[in-house]
Amino acid sequence: QEPLVESGGGSVQAGGSLRLDCDAYGFYCATWFRQAPGKEREGVAAVDSVGTITYADSVKGRFIISKDSRAKKVYLEMNDLKPEDTAMYYCAADTVGVSVSIRPSGNSCRMPPREREYNRWGRGTQVTVSS
Numbered sequence: 001q002e003p004l005v006e007s008g009g010g011s012v013q014a015g016g017s018l019r020l021d022c023d024a025y026g027f028y029c030a031t032w033f034r035q036a037p038g039k040e041r042e043g044v045a046a047v048d049s050v051g052t053i054t055y056a057d058s059v060k061g062r063f064i065i066s067k068d069s070r071a072k073k074v075y076l077e078m079n080d081l082k083p084e085d086t087a088m089y090y091c092a093a094d095t096v097g098v099s100v101s102i103r104p105s106g107n108s109c110r111m112p113p114r115e116r117e118y119n120r121w122g123r124g125t126q127v128t129v130s131s
Helices: none
Strands: 010-013 018-023 029-035 042-048 053-055 063-068 073-078 087-094 125-130
Touching: 018 029, 018 087, 018 125, 029 073, 042 063, 042 073, 053 063, 073 087
Parallel strands: 010 125
Antiparallel strands: 018 073, 029 042, 029 087, 042 053, 063 073, 087 125
């Protein structure tokens, strides 16, 4: 399968905003991961097929994930960016259904996510935030 395609990365000053786009569709969960130099990759925001959203605590209130099924895209709007948000950002999709957390209160994408549960990945787009 072809890798997912991300776009929208770039350089911005602290407090600024960027929007990342990912060509993804037909998924149970789509998640934006990021990896900073010298750090492990972490999931920051996820959306499932019906639009249920989960965020990592580090980005709550600043990042917004959304999907447009007709356009076959997943977006990550990043606001109030901080230097610690500097990382390579990856879009990933689970087209099998193993990343869904099933709970009595309702299903959602597991957060933190497990990388091995995502079978489609993009090559990444760099986000750099200067102070």
